[in-house]
Amino acid sequence: MSEAEQHAAQEVADETAASVERYLYALDKREAFELRLWWRRLVLNEQELKRHTRQRPYPRGVRAALRRCDTIESVLLTEAFRHLWSALESRAWQEAPADDPRKQREHRIETWAAIAAVASELRAETFDAPLGKRLGEKRPDTGDTPRMSDLRFQQLLDCHTSQELIRRFRRALKLADNAGVSVVRLADMVALWDREQRGQYNARATRRFAFVMSDAYFQARALKPGVGD
């Protein structure tokens, strides 16, 4: 590593929560920041990772083990999840007491397990791009078909268990070519869904899971061909 590179890396490593997406529905910015860092170490190769942080990627098998899990319980036992959880937890220990009480969200280990299971499928991300938008875009080499059909999308909105959610979100990501989505936005949707499963609906309907997802989906679908790309 040249000196200049090292310098740049150091600068990036000091990157803070300010660099995450602006408005989040269910995550806070620190959580989003930790998640993105964890995901990069999980997915990116050494070269790519260097651009963002001085930290090292996790060994290859770590991601593979996580991807093989399709229940919350099995995710909890993976090394990958342990990394994510300890990053979030250490932050919680350090910051929670002094923090704004409103931000002291309860740490739901199951929520984060679902997030980990889904996020591990994403191969490359696009900053700020929501999943719904990606799914509503035209499938390459077709006339007017979206990446995900209406019917499938409707099922995606109507998950009732974490297992169902993991399966459907992973399938959705596959249709999205496992790319073109922001990992933070993705996790934010999982967390929002999870919150609503516990009956905590946002008072404003426009900030609920089904609306946020379908608004992005139909916005992308409404775009005229050629404009979207």
Add this chain to the structure above:
Amino acid sequence: MKLNLLTSNWLPFRHRDGRIDYRPPSALADPDVLDLALPRADFQGAAWQFLIALLQTAMTPKNTDAWLDRYQTPPGVAELDELLAPFASAFELDGDGPRFMQDLDPLDDVKDAPVAGLLIDSPGANGIKNNTDFFVKRGRVDTACPECAALALYTMQINAPAGGAGIRVGLRGGGPLTTLILPEDESQPLWARLWPNVMPADAVGQPGQAWRAPGVEDRDLFFWMGDTRISDKKGTEVLPEQVHPLHAFWSMPRRYRLLFDETPGCCDLCGREADRPVRHLRAKKQGANYDGPWRHPLTPYRRLNPKKLEELPLSSKGQPGGLGYRHWPGLVLEDEAISGALPARVVTHHLQKYRQVKAARDDGEAFDALYRHARLWVFGYDMDNMKPRGWYSVEMPLVGVPKAHQETLRGWVKRFVDLASEISWTLRNQLKRAWFKRPEDAKGDMSQIDAQFFEATQPAFFTALREIGGVLREDEEAPTLSPEIHRQWYGALKREALALFDAQAISGPLEGMKMQQLERITGARRYLLTYLNGSGKKVGKTMQAFAEAGGFKLKTPASEDHREESPA
């Protein structure tokens, strides 16, 4: 004891300490009296007009100066009693002589009818026969005390709807609106709230009417003091120039005779016991038939076609959807040539009074406050022919500005109201788009959306209006309205439009919805947001134009988007 409407204790007054006492009308001069307290909203409005009519009759000031003198030195109760005394014989409700607002003829040739017929919200004889009194029910009022009967009679005579062949409509048309001027300060005694609605002798009449002092025997003033002007053939119409200038306050289109019962009973309206209640009355067709260019001093009118001056102006009426600030210009700003708006003469005169007393400003301080901080109380029935759909009563600010700035005021207010109307239109259309597969074919009454939108944005409008008034009263050569006022108005409209859309279109669970439905809802909302943000070349035009006229900048779409979404 027989009821005399000038000397008996018959009107319920609310006093400063909250007590309600029945007293004669002269109690209005008691500084402890704050308001009337009638058992029904339409009675309340009528009783106010009754007192104004009395003041107007007994003590019409000569001119604006005399009016102002009185405003500063109110009469005492005894003085008012004295002023009213000469008219007492015209205000007997019962007896063999002339009876207040009743036919001189005993009407022995007609059948007795229930007293409920005096109430506008009672079903007609036909409705009862056909069993169609679904919402307007029969049988609620069988017995009325003489006091309530008197007010019901007055209410009917001043608001009378056309009732079919020969059953005459009131002087200002059926179910007219009334606009009264109230001081902003609610702790003012009743006197100070009634007197602003009294006009001086040189202004109260209409063209063609010559002022003369009112007298109790004047049959051109009180029709009931003489034989009824029967309207059974052409040429019997009552025109403004045939009567006393104050007759508009005492108009009498209907022929009634109250029948007093010797069996005591409990009044179904106010709940009090009455020795001689009214249970029946006689009503006859072909009372005074008002025609011609009547302009009741307390009622706003408008010209349907401002270009055709030969057409008679029509009184403004209550309409479904209520009264809101979109009606404000028509109720306050005279604009005969363009929109045809003719505010009540009392309002127009009040706004001009300022100029007339300006010279004597030193002693006009009390009036100055009234001019700057007054409210307009608008009330009246919403009638569907003979059937009342509702009663509206709204208070709005009354903004007085120097004459030179009237045009500017109208222009600014129009700009603000127009923006609200345009947004309301788009909101309604987008809601339709969200609700229906084929919105263009969707039928149904969407006026509820407009009503909700205007109601929600009303406080913001009146705040803006006060500021507009403040700017124009500075009386500068070229007054300007700050961008901030524009921006706040725009912000309030946008906020309320989105809130209303969300509440109407997406308040339920979305998970189980069909995709087509979700597509419609999200699409309509995105359109609305683009429109309101003023982004998008064509869609955002309206907002861009308003922002440019107001001199403020619309936020860039991206940041605005999140601002709107971010938690408060």
